Amino acid sequence: MSKTIITVVGKDTVGIIAKVCTYLAENNINIEDISQTIIQGYFNMMMIVDTSSSKAQFSEMVTELEKIGEGLGVKIKCQHEEIFTKMHRI
Amino acid sequence: MINIFEVHETNKMIEQEKLDVRTITMGISLLDCIDSDLETLNNKIYEKITRLARNLVPVGNEIALEYGIPIVNKRISVTPIALVGASACKSPDDFVEIAKTLDKAATELGVNFLGGYSALVSKGMTPAEKNLILSIPKALSCTERVCSSVNIGSTKTGINMDAVKLMGETIKKTAEATKDIDSFGCAKLVVFCNAPDDNPFMAGAFHGVTEADAIINVGVSGPGVVKHALESVRGENFEVLCETVKKTAFKITRVGQLVAQRASEKLNVPFGIVDLSLAPTPSVGDSVAEILEEMGLESTGAPGTTAALALLNDQVKKGGVMASSFVGGLSGAFIPVSEDKGMIDAVNRGSLTIEKLEAMTCVCSVGLDMIAIPGKTPASSIAGIIADEAALGMVNQKTTAVRLIPVVGKDVGDSIDFGGLWGSAPIQQINTFDCSAFVNRGGRIPAPIHSFRN
Numbered sequence: 001m002s003k004t005i006i007t008v009v010g011k012d013t014v015g016i017i018a019k020v021c022t023y024l025a026e027n028n029i030n031i032e033d034i035s036q037t038i039i040q041g042y043f044n045m046m047m048i049v050d051t052s053s054s055k056a057q058f059s060e061m062v063t064e065l066e067k068i069g070e071g072l073g074v075k076i077k078c079q080h081e082e083i084f085t086k087m088h089r090i
Numbered sequence: 091m092i093n094i095f096e097v098h099e100t101n102k103m104i105e106q107e108k109l110d111v112r113t114i115t116m117g118i119s120l121l122d123c124i125d126s127d128l129e130t131l132n133n134k135i136y137e138k139i140t141r142l143a144r145n146l147v148p149v150g151n152e153i154a155l156e157y158g159i160p161i162v163n164k165r166i167s168v169t170p171i172a173l174v175g176a177s178a179c180k181s182p183d184d185f186v187e188i189a190k191t192l193d194k195a196a197t198e199l200g201v202n203f204l205g206g207y208s209a210l211v212s213k214g215m216t217p218a219e220k221n222l223i224l225s226i227p228k229a230l231s232c233t234e235r236v237c238s239s240v241n242i243g244s245t246k247t248g249i250n251m252d253a254v255k256l257m258g259e260t261i262k263k264t265a266e267a268t269k270d271i272d273s274f275g276c277a278k279l280v281v282f283c284n285a286p287d288d289n290p291f292m293a294g295a296f297h298g299v300t301e302a303d304a305i306i307n308v309g310v311s312g313p314g315v316v317k318h319a320l321e322s323v324r325g326e327n328f329e330v331l332c333e334t335v336k337k338t339a340f341k342i343t344r345v346g347q348l349v350a351q352r353a354s355e356k357l358n359v360p361f362g363i364v365d366l367s368l369a370p371t372p373s374v375g376d377s378v379a380e381i382l383e384e385m386g387l388e389s390t391g392a393p394g395t396t397a398a399l400a401l402l403n404d405q406v407k408k409g410g411v412m413a414s415s416f417v418g419g420l421s422g423a424f425i426p427v428s429e430d431k432g433m434i435d436a437v438n439r440g441s442l443t444i445e446k447l448e449a450m451t452c453v454c455s456v457g458l459d460m461i462a463i464p465g466k467t468p469a470s471s472i473a474g475i476i477a478d479e480a481a482l483g484m485v486n487q488k489t490t491a492v493r494l495i496p497v498v499g500k501d502v503g504d505s506i507d508f509g510g511l512w513g514s515a516p517i518q519q520i521n522t523f524d525c526s527a528f529v530n531r532g533g534r535i536p537a538p539i540h541s542f543r544n
Contacts, residue, residue, distance in 0.1 A: 005097055035094045046094040059155055077101065079158035081092065086344040088096040 002052035003032075003081040006065065010074030012043035019068050020076070024049060027056045043074070048081070100341075104159050107314040108376045109342065111349050112369045113163040113202075114150050115290035116143050117297035117305040117362065120169040120206075128178040132191040135174070139166060139195040139204075142304050142359070147200045149356045153349055161349065162311075162511075166196065167295035168206035176218035182225035189229035189236050196235040203278075205295030207238040210285070213247040213534070215256075223253070226260050230275040231267035237278045237293035241285040243480040245487045248537040249283065254480065255529050257281045258473025262496060265465065269498035272506040276495040277428075277460065281476050283483035283490045288363050289419040294456075294491060305362035306354045307419060310346035311369040312338075314376045316402075320384045331385065332405045339366065339409030347414040363418030366410035367455055368402075370430035372513035378402075378423050379432025390432060391442030399423060400453035420489060422455020428508065428515035429460050437516050444518050452482050457491035462506050462515040465498040470526035472496065477529065485538050 008016055017034070024031060029049050036045040056064065062078045069076030103109040123134035143166055150164040168174070171188055179185045189207055196204040207229060209219040226238050240257055243249035261276055268275030280294040287298020290307035297305070319338040323330050346364040354361035370378045379390040382398045403422045411417050425447065427433045436442035444461065451457045457479050463472075476492045483490030497506050500517050507514035 005092070007097055007101060009101075033091065037094055039095070039098050044094060044098055046097050048091070059152075062155060077158050080156045082348055083157040083159065083345060084092045084097055084100055086348045087100055087341045088092065 002050055004049050004051050005079050005081050005084060006047040006049060007077045008045040008069065008074050009042055010072075013072055013074070016045065016072055016074060019072065020047070020065065023064060023068060027054050027061070029054045029061075101158070103312070103315045103341075107312070107318045108371070108373065109312045109315050109345070110160040110162050111308060111346060112311040113165050113290050113309040114146070114161060114349065114353050115165040115167055115295055115307045115309065116146050116357070116359065117167045117288065117301055117307060118142050119297055119301065119303045120174045121299070124174055124177060126177045128184055128187060131175065131178045132187060135188065136191050136195050139168070139192070140198055143199050143201065145357055149353060152356070153352050156352075157349070159345060159349070163202040165290065165292060165295065166199070166201050166204045167290070167297045168192070168204065169297050169299060170206060170208040170210055172209035172216070172219040172222040173299070175222065176216065179218060179221060182221045182228070185222050185225035186229050186232065189225070189233050192236050193233035201235070203235050203237050203292045205237040205239065205292050206297055207236050208240060208296040210241045211250050211253045212241050212244040213250060215250070215253055220256070223256055223260055226279060227263035227267040227275065230264055230278050237295065239280040239282055239285065239294045239296060241282040242476065243283040243484050245284060245484050246537055249477065249480045249484055249535040251477065251529065251534055252532055254476050255470075255473045255532070257476055258469040258529065261472050261494060262469045265496045265498050272500070272508065273465070273495050273497045274508055277493065277508060277512055279493065281492045283480035284488060286419055286489055290365050291367060291369065291420060293493065301362070302360060304359045306350055306357060306359050307362040307365065308346050308350035308353070309365040309367060309369065309419065310342050311367070312342040313368045313370050313378045313381055315342060316368065317375070317377070317381045317384050320381065328401070332401060335402060335405035336409035339406040340413045343410040343413035361416070363416045364410070364414040365419030366406055366417055366421040367419070368406055368423045370424060370426065371511055372429055372431050372434070374431055377430045377432035378425055379430055379436055383432065389439050389441035390436040391446045395446065396449050396453055399425070399450050403454055420455045424456060424459065425450055425454045426460035427518075428462065428506070428513040429511060430513070434513065434515060437518060444520055448478065448482075451479060451490055452486060456489060457483070459491065459493045460495070460513070460515065461493070462495045462497050462500075462517045463520050464501045464517055465496050466501065467496045467520060468526070470524070470529045471520065473529040474525035475520070481535070
């Protein structure tokens with residue numbers, strides 16, 4: 001239940017990972033995996049994070065990261081991992 | 091472990107192809123509220139609904155945030171009010187008081203709609219059921235969120251033609267009672283044959299008497315996702331086409347199942363069913379008609395439309411059934427006219443007539459849905475259309491329904507616009523030959539034979 005997927009989609013700019021990671025570190029959220037690629041011309045990054053000892057509530061994390069994304073001109077989303085595992089794994 | 095392409099695929103479905111959870115519907119039994127005093131009954135109904143569904147809207151919003159998927163509607167369905175009010179209501183106006191109570195509860199909770207202002211009269215009508223039906227025009231014109239449905243036939247009982255005739259008149263009166271808003275009241279009224287007990291979709295949702303005290307049912311959606319998936323297999327054979335629909339339906343339904351389980355846990359109310367229906371909306375790219383056209387039809391209504399819809403409906407079920415532990419409700423492809431951009435365009439183009447829609451209802455999940463017809467249409471013709479549709483359901487052992495809007499003061503060439511999910515529709519021509527001598531006969535059409543099926 002505590003695994004969350006953070007996705008960043010948009011134009012690649014300097015400091016995206018740094019800003020997101022700083023926020024996560026400040027809130028005691030551990031990053032388990034990072035991958036990035038270009039899909040249909042857009043920069044895509046995905047992080048799998050563990051929020052079990054997070055200082056921030058899930059809803060706070062969603063809005064805070066959304067704000068950080070707006071500042072960078074990219075879209076940042078946080079979703080519980082289950083929506084992806086349910087859809088893509090039997 | 092989940093990979094970036096899978097994550098991207100899911101989010102693309104949500105953001106670009108309009109995948110959403112159409113509704114979380116809480117079914118609530120009102121049988122234990124029954125009282126012979128109308129005021130006491132109203133108090134008990136209000137108390138029970140607001141107590142059980144207190145957290146429905148906040149929980150729906152929380153889940154939407156957790157998974158990053160829109161949950162468009164939060165709704166409530168209740169035990170058919172004709173049963174609940176039978177001992178307290180002596181007149182149609184008494185039933186209207188219950189409708190007002192339901193509306194008040196729905197407004198208080200912030201739910202979009204509340205269904206169950208219903209009567210199940212497939213074989214016969216009690217005086218209370220008749221009073222409820224007579225109260226529908228007033229009930230729907232003085233409430234905002236209450237939805238009404240009447241079951242007038244089934245495969246097991248045949249068709250109650252007295253009720254069919256009465257519903258023809260009721261639809262006309264509802265249109266008249268709401269003529270200031272293009273007869274919008276009729277959009278909240280469905281006439282069923284073989285109505286399911288656990289349908290989460292409006293306007294036909296009610297909480298059947300076979301159900302538990304409270305239950306969570308979820309309706310998913312996603313015509314846009316299916317259409318998009320089919321774009322990648324243009325020109326391929328039917329095997330590939332069917333496999334693609336099936337796989338997509340599986341993915342869509344898994345989301346519904348997840349949301350249903352989560353809502354059930356959070357609300358501490360048992361999970362009932364996931365309804366697999368592909369529910370369109372009037373926005374571009376969220377249309378069942380566009381799926382049929384993507385399969386290779388120039389315009390919905392062209393020859394081949396019924397076959398295309400039949401295969402779509404069947405593959406959606408085949409994919410969905412594996413994705414959920416309990417499937418129920420209506421589960422198929424909805425073909426409302428006003429709520430589907432592609433359907434509206436097809437009608438405007440002249441390729442989709444009410445007769446072709448009738449044929450399509452033999453293989454789709456429900457029936458003649460959200461069709462605007464001339465306001466001058468006589469009640470007997472509406473009853474005749476209801477009888478035709480009910481006959482299809484009765485003989486083919488499927489749910490069929492009629493939701494027609496005889497728009498007062500409008501005729502073929504005019505159109506209506508209800509806005510939002512209700513959409514807009516051109517007034518459609520219907521057959522104007524008379525059937526009153528048929529509907530006025532009275533009595534019942536017997537249940538069909540279950541052998542010698544041809």
